[in-house]
Amino acid sequence: MIARKTFREVWLMTLVYALMMVILQVPVILMWPELYDDLKKSALLRNAGFDFLQRIGAGVTDHQETIAYRNWIAVMLFLRSVNLLGIAASVLLGTALFARERETQTLEFLLTRPVSRGAVLWQKSWPVILCVVCPIFVVNTSAILWSWQIEMDLPLAPLTLANLHGSLFVLAILAMTTFVSVKCRVQAHVAFWVGGIVVLQLGLYLIPRVRRFSLFRLSDFDWYGPILAGNIGLPEMFVPGIGPAHSLWLLLATLVFYGLAWRALRNLEL
Amino acid sequence: MGFQVSDAPVLDLIAVQKHFGAVQVLRGIDLRVERGEFLGLVAPNGAGKSTLLRLLIGMHRRTSGQCSVFALDPDQSSLAIRSRTSYLPGETSVYQQMTGASFLQFAQSFHRGRDAAIERRLVELFALPLQARVRSYSAGMKQKLAILAALSVEVELYLLDEPDRALDATMRMELRQVLRDLHDAGKTLVLSSHHLEELQALATRLQFLRSGTLVPDAEVERTRTQLQRRFRLRLARDLPLPAGATILRREGDGTLLLEVGDSPAAWLHTLPPDAVRAAELGNARLEDLYEVLFLQQPAARTGAAP
Structure with missing residues (x-):
């Protein structure tokens, strides 16, 4: 019943989030042929002030159009849609999970029912996890169909791996938001803390000397590009030593934050 | 083998303390509630x-002490x-x-x-528009819905924290009957309320919670005895009061709350019958008990809860 209630609360936001992903995705795919010509002529990205923008510029203007197109997908579907819309959805949906219940004084009702706090956390979390992750897989995978419209090929396997990684990235943010939502009494405070952390991480990413401390280092063009090019597979994503294992760290971060959220909820005294 | 009802008390608390950081909210609660009891909790x-x-x-x-509900520890077996x-x-x-x-x-x-049965009765009584969204309800309607949800489940123990809040007098009286029926059906109830008349009418036993401790029964009894020396009197005209009588309060309708050293019955008999409009003797009202236990105690003014 708690899961069903949670679904009822978030389905509309999920629909809007998925629609926004579609709206952002379709034009940049269908306009690719003209964009590719324009990008090749433009020196804007290649001369940009940030090193990562220069690499993106080089990537999306590669002389092999297939490679350039996959880099374009990495930028548009993952660097933009997943990193921006996915984070926004995670923060918006995660913020409400517990802090709103505290604001509306319904958390006491929920926590005094004959159901464990672990079950409350689980039944509130898994619908939101599905709502955040499913649009990433569904909308991004539909890019294969749109690519056929412009006679470009987008292979399913690398795209699925990129979706998996993108999902783990937003799940880590969702888990962190859930933890903060348990700790804070007011939704605005959750948004302040999580928003502050995300902005700080983004700021760190823009400074090359401290970029390695940024969470966005795990989810940038330098990571999605090679995945979509087929140069990074599951072993490199999850096994330290074989590859950077960025996906493993995100998975572990997600589990740690859910563990912290569970502990905070278990010890919560309203 | 037939179903056996445990003889263990439903609630059994011994020296229970609760701190929130430096704030001590419960300061050693000793309480025992037997199956089928209706306990009224009186507290500011x-x-x-x-x-x-x-x-x-x-x-x-x-924080410390022993507590059991249905012979189970709430910290271990809350589910x-x-x-x-x-x-x-x-x-x-x-x-x-x-x-x-x-x-x-x-x-x-x-x-x-x-x-x-309770659900049908409360739905009819409260006449709530159940198909409407709760956000369109008034404060009283929301409270009625919360009561309906709490009382319509089949359980053994009801812990009701001010259920009559935001209810009008008619609803309070109707609710009183529903609670009485639950009690008659053998349920155990713990009711806290600021409406003292509800508690007086319903509870089989009252406990007074003052600054995190239950007022000892001996003190309550002593206060009751002391209050029995008080009497309420409404006179038709001014008359001299008995020697040693103290006027404690003069109420809006002219009723005097008096305290006398000896029984006032003898003095009352000396008065002409038409001089006394109303007299109430030997009845320690809950509101008087509340006044003495809470308002005349310095501890009552230093509320403990955060």
């Missing part, structure tokens, strides 16, 4: 009654306790975005059974 705001009720269902963990208990929080706790019917169904879904 901030005395710790909500904390006490939350502690019984494992919402709060006690088992909650499956046999219905708790109505002190703050109205209903989901605004749900309809009344869906909230009711949601609340009942956590328990194994529902009391259809």
Whole structure:
């Protein structure tokens, strides 16, 4: 019943989030042929002030159009849609999970029912996890169909791996938001803390000397590009030593934050 | 082998203390409630009654002391306790975005059974628009929905934290009858309320919670005895009062609350019959008990709850 209630609360936001992903995705795919010509002529990205923008510029203007197109997908579907819309959805949906219940004084009702706090956390979390992750897989995978419209090929396997990684990235943010939502009494405070952390991480990413401390280092063009090019597979994503294992760290971060959220909820005294 | 009802008390608390950081809210509660009892909890705001009720269902963990509900420790077995208990929080706790019917169904879904008769009766009594969203309800309607959800589940123990808040007098009287029927059906009830007349009318036993401690029965009895020396008197005209009588209060309708050293009965008999409009002797009202126990005690003014 708690899961069903949670679904009822978030389905509309999920629909809007998925629609926004579609709206952002379709034009940049269908306009690719003209964009590719324009990008090749433009020196804007290649001369940009940030090193990562220069690499993106080089990537999306590669002389092999297939490679350039996959880099374009990495930028548009993952660097933009997943990193921006996915984070926004995670923060918006995660913020409400517990802090709103505290604001509306319904958390006491929920926590005094004959159901464990672990079950409350689980039944509130898994619908939101599905709502955040499913649009990433569904909308991004539909890019294969749109690519056929412009006679470009987008292979399913690398795209699925990129979706998996993108999902783990937003799940880590969702888990962190859930933890903060348990700790804070007011939704605005959750948004302040999580928003502050995300902005700080983004700021760190823009400074090359401290970029390695940024969470966005795990989810940038330098990571999605090679995945979509087929140069990074599951072993490199999850096994330290074989590859950077960025996906493993995100998975572990997600589990740690859910563990912290569970502990905070278990010890919560309203 | 037949079903056996345990003889163990439903609630058994020994020297229970609860701190929130440096603030001590419960200061050694000793309380025993037997099966089928109707306990009224009398306390001013901030005395710790909500904390006490939350502690019984494992919402709060006690700092020290022993506590058992159905012979189970709420800190260890709160799920088992909650499956046999219905708790109505002190703050109205209903989901605004749900309809009344869906909230009711949601609340009942956590328990194994529902009391259809009580549900029908309360639905009829409260006349709530159950198909409308709760956000369109008034404060009183939300409280009625919360009461409906709390009382319509089939459990053994009801912990009700100010259920009559935001209810008008008619509804309070109707609710009183429903609670009485639950008690008659053998349920155990713990009721906290600021409406002293409700507690007086319903509870089989009263406990007074003052600054985190229950007022000892001996002190309550002593106060009752002391209060029996008081009497209420409404005279038709001014007359000399008996020697040693003190006027404690003069009420709006002219009634005097007097305290006398000896029984006032002899003095009353000396008065002409038409001089006395009303007289009430030897009846320690709960409001008087409340006044003496809480308002005339310095400790009562230093509320303990955060």
